[in-house]
Amino acid sequence: MRFFIFIVLMLGITGIARAQMSDAQVIEAVKEAQAQGKSQDEIVVMLAEKGVTKEQVMRIKENYEKQGSNQGGLSQGNRERVDTISVGNRDVVLVTEGDQKSIFGRNLFSNKNLTFEPSLNIPTPDNYKLGPGDEVIIDIWGNSETTIRQVISPEGNINVSGIGPIYLNGKQIKEASSYLKNMFSRIYSDLSSENSGTFLKLSLGQIRSIQVNIMGEVVMPGTYTLPSLATVFHALYSAGGVNNVGTLRDIVVYRNGKLLKRVDVYEYIMNGDDSFDITLQDGDLINVGTYQKIISISGNVKRPMRYELKNDEGLSKLLDYAGGFTSSAYKKNLNINRKGDTEHQIFTVFSEEYPSFVLADGDVVTVDPILEKYKNRVSINGAVFRDGNYAINDAIKTVKDLVLVAEGPREDAFLDRAILYREKDDLTREVISVDLGKLLNGEIEDIPLKKNDNLYVPSALALREGYVINIRGEVKSPKEYPYVDNMTLEDAVVQAGGLLESASVVRIDVARRIKSPKSTTEAQEEAQLFTFALKDGLMIDGAKSFLLEPFDEIYVRRSPGYREQRNVQVIGEVLYPGVYAKMSVNDRLSDLIKRAGGVTSKAYVKGARLERRLNQDELLRISSAQKLARFTEGDSISMESLDLGKTYYVGIDLEKALANPGGEADLVLREGDVLYVSNYINTVKISGAVMYPNAVTYQRKMKLRDYVDNAGGYSMNAKKRRAYVLYSNGTLAVRRGWKRPKIEPGCEIIVPMKLERKNRFGLPEILSLTTSTTSIAAMVTAILNNTK
Structure with a gap:
């Protein structure tokens, strides 16, 4: 759940020319504004007026996003999650608790971006008490001008020439300023006159350091050296925050051995009350005790976590810390699980007992959701104009009321039989059939509604099969089309884009299904067939238009006298x-x-x-x-x-x-x-299983063997008796026994090779393999021709 809104960034904010706030001041300003109940828009305006720039806010946002991977080793179990959402033209960065098992507020002092370090670039507070180590700046201007910068000595003095030692230890800024004016009037006579022409101002330069003791249940107790402007929260941050058993509700500050202040961090977080975050002094002691009780709350509250409560705080206060109930919470009672002395106990607490019920350490409070049921809901769907859920009330009591509030049945509604689904007492459902037409006309008695009733009004169109017609053949868009009443053959042809040039206008067939719902014998016909002639999309000779029926198949035949160029x-x-x-x-x-x-x-x-x-x-x-x-x-x-x-x-x-x-x-x-x-080709090509595939000049007297010899002769794996000749005209001659094919100009002699699967091919075999592809293609050609 969300812990608090850390920053709101308006895209396009530009800084106003004034002193820019530090990151820590931006954080505190936003928390204070949120605690006062200001809206996000008001916070945006407030930041712009104080000179906060877009770059500064983006830097703070990036620091928080980097924080998720490392918390500096002090708080590995109390990590935060940073979420960024967009609201209009703004980026809103939310710092949320990352673990519902973590204790609310514990990560306040373990977040490296919330150091609570005092800002040194602000005017010196009038109530600041000077002490040894503080540097004072005394500016004198007017009739005389000078600036004196001195550090207060361990004895509490500064030494001014012409005046001597001036004791400032323990004096507040306002008091010290008046004191110095009196002291300097000894050498500047008009400094204290009524019409003074000389003026004096005291300010603080480098501030001193103080030592503060932080004891008790903190991560790193000890003595810390802090700036003199440091507060209680800065000291707690320096000590790493409270440990697992430390309290945030009763942090005690001692000064000079006496109790000075009790600090309740929850008052700061929840209400923005920082009055107890006092400025520390040298020697102050901060003591953090153990918590009194830690209560866990889960379920339907806005911020389910673990919370630290004081002994006098009860269940109502826990709900306040958790942000109250969510909209879906069951508020009449809630359950509390408690660890007893020997076994667990459970308490069911009713709403009137919330203020008085006392919680114990370790209690687990569970807020259950309301039931996913409706006590007055009815619904209507189907063929009505406004289907949906409605409430049973004075205006909607009966089925007729429900239909009328849904703007009545649609034109396609099947009123003879509506269905009312009703939930019985044992949660089973029953069906009540309703003649809605007679009910609406007052011919039958109306039906009172009960919760969770659902009235279904069927559509007459939905009850019938999806009606289509199909047109095939010589039309521009042959496909399936929806059937509509009074659709004619001419309409279907027009919807299909009209007849193509190749269509026959004297032979258009319509095949119709055989339909006989009441028949008790098997149909003998497969379909009814009708044949028509069309011209320009209309029946020839003024014949009456043919009305189509659902699922008719239309066949537009191709004209036998139509020929395209080939x-x-x-x-x-x-x-x-x-x-x-x-x-x-x-x-x-x-x-x-x-x-x-x-x-x-x-x-x-x-x-x-x-x-x-x-x-x-x-x-x-x-x-x-x-x-x-x-x-x-x-x-x-x-x-x-x-x-x-x-x-x-x-x-x-x-x-x-x-x-x-x-x-x-x-x-x-x-x-x-x-x-x-082609023109004359006087070469003969030799390829396949020969030693040197090549082409040689055609010579009339040379035989097949002579050409093979010109290619180096047969290779080792040649099929000599299967050699064949591929002529330039595409015909093929195969060697048969001793009869060798005739060699002609432009032909190719191809010698197949024996297949040796286990042997590796050498270069000649690979060349022969590639060149023999042409011969195989020629043989395929011969087979195709022979099959004709």
Whole structure:
């Protein structure tokens, strides 16, 4: 719980040009203002008027935040917690007790930021008594000007030239000032005249130190040397505060062997009364006795902690120290746990006994909360305009009253059967069905309300299934839409964004559910089907609009006469390379070459190749093949390891296609096909399991073996009988026994390697592995073509 508000900082406060308060003075000023009941706004204004700057307050705040990690070793069990909250445009820093087991007020003298150190930058108090060691400053101005600074001797004198010793020991500032005026009038004759032209002022320079004895139950008892302006609280802080058994309620100050003052720290904390925080004198003795009783209070009070009480203070005083009850506290009685001589005791104290009940040391007071129940609450929810909780009173006694105070039922309310949930005496619940329509019309008797009644008024819309319709096919936004009454087919089409250009206006189907709630036999039909024709979103020939029903499915068919452009491309040695639209579904290679102006004189027609995109069917077949098995048993590369991409090459013979248009070699084109017509290539590439993969010049007389020899011959792990040739047009020839494939310009000879999983690959094998990927892709192409 909050201990006290330490500081209030208004963002943007600027210091006023005057003497700035010390940190200790700011703390004391805020505590005093809070004790007087001033608001936070009033405290902000007060600090601004006294010249407190934003920087100073932020510094004090940072000191408190750093304090949480270290309390200087004197008070490890009495730490404070600093919370910062925002109120409007202000930062409010709260110093709160960090542990409900700590004793209220104990940390007052163990907080390094609350030293109670006296401020030396203030005017000398008139009641300050001078003594040996004090430095006095005597200023004389007017007709004569001089300044005398002297320290009072151990004999209590200062020695002034022309006057001699002046005894000041034990004199208050005001008394000493008059005395000095008389003494100095001996050498300044007009100093004491009626129309004096010379003036004298006494002030204090360096103050003396005093020795104070601090005894009893403090952390570090002993004799302390303090400034002569030090007070009781500063002395207690210097001694580390009271210890675990020390008292804050009866601290005794002795002077000259006699009792001078009894100090009650709680009076200072709770009421801001600092009249007993007297200025100490040399030789004073402070004695801290043991506490009389420590009482713990927990539960629903504003500041649950442990408090030190005097013997004559009772339960009411404890509640005052704890800040009183919270709003949720049960105030009629509270429980007190006490340690007896042999066992625990418990007392239940009623409110009228609070002032007279005497507490004992170690008592634990518990303030329970009120019950989480309502003695007059009823509620209404559902299809009414103002659902919520209401009170049973003179205006709300019956169900009808409750409905009317909730502004009545909504338009969608299902009045035939409202439900009243009621709590019985044994706390079980029962349901009472209410015909709310008849009750509101006075046709049936009204029902008196009881506490915790809950009336539920159902909505007719909520009682039915979520009605939707679904539109699919050639519309801009095919999806599910909410169903509304009187919705027509045209409405649904408009809501879906209208028909696409590809839509058929003569074939729009509506499928309807078979609904027969009272049927006792199985339905034979799956759905009812209706077919319509639309034009510009309306029924053709003025036909009557078709009313939809919930869960209708609308299918807008694609027009069979609608065709989008489907493009193919030719690249390379043709007169007009580029993209061309297919003129018919059966456009062939020869048609594309003809439209492109024919091949050029540089074209190597025999090496032309066709690149084709994989369609969905082909992608599915490749995926299935990868899952079932490797491409070739024992081959060096598996299909799972290949990234075939989205295209593949189709083996063609463009020369035969152009020679016999429409024949078997004249391949039918597919959308996205790219035909490459290259110029003459007079090299042959050798790759795979050879010693030195490379490319050599094509020679008509050279055979497959000759080209392999030009690549250094077969490698150790070569599959010689499985060598194959990949032609530039994408076709493939495989060696079969002694029959070797024909070598043509631009082709590639590929020698597969044996798979040796346990052996490590060398550089030639790695090169062969990478170059053989092209051959595998060509074999996949051949498989795809064969499956067609």
